[in-house]
Amino acid sequence: MTVPRHIVASVASLAVGVLGLQASPPVWAAATNAPHQGGTIVVAMTPGVAPNGFLPIYSSATFTNINIQLSALLYKPLLDITPSDTIDFHRSIASRITWNPSGTVYTITLGHRYHWSNGQPITAADIVFSWQIIRAASQPNAPWVFGGQGFGGIPTRWKSVVAVNPSTVRITLNQPSNQEWFIHNGINQLTPLPQSVWDRYPTNMHQELLFLNRLQNSPLAPQYRVVDGPFRLTQYTPNDEWIFTPNPNYGGHRAYISRLIFQYETSDANEFIALKGGTVQVGYVPFALLSSARALSADAISPFYAFGFNYLDLNMSSKAGFIGRQFSQLYVRQALQMGINQPAMIKSFYHNEAVEDFSPIPAKPRTEFFDPSLKNPYPFDPRRGRALMEQHGWHLDHGVWTKGGHRFAFTLMYGNGSIAANSSLQLLAYDWGQEGFDVHLEPENASTAFGVMVGPKQSAWQMAYFPEGYWTYEPDYYPTGGGLFLPHAGGNYSHYQNATMNQLIAATYRPATTLAQSQARMFRYEAWAAHDLPVLYMPYYPALLVHSDSVHGVVRTENPVSILYSANDWWVS
Template sequence: MSWLGRSFGSSQQGRAEYGLRPAFGPSLPSWRQIRLLPRILTAHEKRAALSLIILVVFGGLALSWRLYEKSTTVTPQIGGEYKEGVVGNPRTANPLLATSDADLDLAFLTHRGLFSIDDQGKITEDLAESWELSPDKKTYLIKLRSGLHWSDGQPLTAADVVFTFASARQEKLASPLAGSFRDITITALDDGLTTSFTLKEPYVPFLYALTVGLIPQHIWQGIPFEKWLQSEASLKTVGAGPFRFNSLTRDGQGNIYNYILESNPYSYEAAPYFKKFSLRFYPDMPSALEALRQGMIDGLGDLSSQDKTNLNPNRFIVYDITLPQYTAIFYNPNTNNALKEAAIRQGLSYAINRPDLIQQALLGQAQPAASPFTFGEFKTKTNTQTITYDPTKTIQLFELAGYSRTEGDSIFKKGDQLLEITLTVVDNEVQLRVANVIKQQWEAVGVVVKIQPVANYLLQSEVLTPRNYQALLASEVVGLDPDPYPFWHSSQVAAPGLNLAQFQNREADQLLVEARQMFDESARLEKYANWQNILRQESPATFLYSINYSYAQNYSVKGFSRSIMGQPAERFWSADGWYRRTTRSRASK
């Protein structure tokens, strides 16, 4: 008789000796029989049996895990600490005084405004519960959520709203937001929750201005405006954000290198998953990147294309976030006679090969820009024509402006005057790479180019405020409702205005004023299309490219969900939903 491949004969004695029954019998093997298997199986049969057992065990485990996964869900858990790396050093966490990225990062984590921006870039209520707009489009009634408190437990009311925006426009405070609220009547209604904002003229993007964080009247009202920045409350801040101040640490030179936040128990939102949120400040990007690689921090933003390639993709995830910004060359006709002529400015624009520039200087990590509008319908429905690479057109325009080249001389001249331009650029690796490609492309069409690097900390005082440049390579972040008025209206040519190209045109000014008052989107876009036609003819700047904001996080951190933002600090608007710890719980039916 054969059982499991071994022959034993047919005698009862043989069966009794081994305790076996015929394979065709009605009974299953007993435990005694199973224990004898190793003695009667061949080596090959033992390996096969072991493989079968392993397969059954692991198959069962896999099936059990699949059933467990299907019947449960991953749930974030509260706990742990998140560490963000920031290049720079903060002066303040007060949102009315924040100017640098480091300042704004602190302000966004510790404060909340009446409105915020959702993951799709749309305006949404934050501390505000509801709002109404009058038929003439000039008065906004905005009602707070009931029961709001500051991070020190004090009530947050409409009086705080009025105090915030009335303070922002005070000349002694010198807030960068002053212009946004200067001509607005702001009144708190008797219910203690509702605030009235009355504008002189309709202004379509007004709600975006109300995303700035509110500040508590009971903290700031006793401090003179000119001393706000130096006050203790400037950094040991009280706000209404998801996190509140815990502690800070300074180095021997007095610079902050660690700023620790904790969960705000008085926030109207659900408690953040991370109980602590630290910001660690670094003097430059290389040192911050090294800290990220060493695991000293969990996240770091504003990465260049080269920075991204140097990160281990198995440890970090890099988010490329749409940021409404553009990089351009701004021409100052007041410091270079050649730049007074539109034909020269146009010729310089036609001489730029944007795809080649992006590939050489930015490793292809940018999109060509043809105007101040870089995304959405503002881009697709207003850019009716573009200036593309055409060096032949450049030469024609230079000649039209009265410049020429003699035989054997590659440089354009008008009389004894060379066509010569100094290009001012921030002294960092990426900007210098871009500037050098521009220099090559301009020199190829007969322009003498000098690059003038300037340290970032001197840019404002020595270059922007005195308008001390001939051509300036710079980037401008224009916001999710990209109103060009602050950057291109003639009223903004002097500092602190942002009209870096010193562009002045009455017709263009009128179009900008009319467009920002139009709630009819089609009519507004038509105004901007007409404005761009003027901008193209005058060419006060050469638009180069727009680049996404690249943000890296350790793979262990979950919950980041922002795909578009108006400024880099807005990456923190979802920080209360970030987490590392998880558990599994039964899925609800």
């Protein structure tokens, strides 16, 4: 959802077929003061956004940044992804991964550093149990849909996952695969769950999925008492606050602080007031209030560009009626994209801090995945957009495109919150209106709007935008578009389908013999995604991270790739 990342660690690692303890830990900047024990840190959440799922195996309805971030405090991911997009096996549950030359068989060796909070070891059976849940939730008749479906070849490329012994897991695929892609995007989704605690229905996976779904948003249920992450959730009030305390049996670096509180915010203004008053120690300055940031005299501000992109979803489902059929036409998407005035939004609402987005791989932060020769195929040009609509038989009737008795009118549902994002949408609606599209803006609570978009009624929405929840590349750390744009992918909320896109994504999954070959495949996918517009691209902007001068370690431990909180390394002076 939220720096640079690299396509492969090295050609040598591909040839050897081993990732393990030889990996180096990330280098963090040195702290300026000695850490202190104790204290409370309050973190403001994005306005209007609240967690709704704490299990690390996400449904399509819980597959959001805030859920990923908070559940990782309880359940440590299998692999530790570094800020440079490598794997640090010193800080991972897995101590080593090996594979055969064809990239079809992978062997995971578990280390002994981490364990469950009840003293039991993390075993291969826990990994296999997580896979059984993922596989069952990826089937057509599952009671809920696994949110990571499509990433890392889940489930179509996976043949078997077996426990060889208590500390070894073997995964077999049904075809050769790009090893870096599979390890980053596939294996890393196997976050361990304690089988002895959660496996209520061992012979009935349908009932097990229903059981897990009932407890997704019940983090005080007894099952959540057994964790392997640095914190435990000990108290919460819905739409108010979520209180975490340290896990005293954590196998990694144990937290300095005594309490970590995530606080729900209703608006940018309320968050700013809380930061100014000192009741919140970590949060974000909204762009609309950036000119007032000097009032935060006891705080430090730093821009934070995560690796991702910002976009609008269009409902192209065959069940979405007339508008769905129009959105599935490329020329319509082209006309709409040419009506998005990204330069004006960046200048007027983002203080020139954002960058124009025109593909799934952002120009900033610059990475080896981004093709520097790629140009924006559809810059702001409403005159060209109008000409395109006219070429396809549309005519203006009272300023609105009309064809065959149908007016081109639709509703854009969006998660209400940021003043800058709301202002951008007002400008967008005006520009589209000038171009001939009749758009009605419908603000909603972000969680409510997201629930509508991923719900079973595919005709319930037409266009959607989540400005505070743009896509960032986790768990798809190797940023192919499989989980976004393949049919039935967990992140393909637009129901987009295109044969060329499918072929280009499939090419990125094949083993590469050189870095140049792997990069060329990514560039071809990226160029097609810019041309074919599976989504509509919006300006990509950084978060303006704020922390109190009394809180240390926040910026030093930022990870723009995983976007996970390393709050166990924060401390209060």
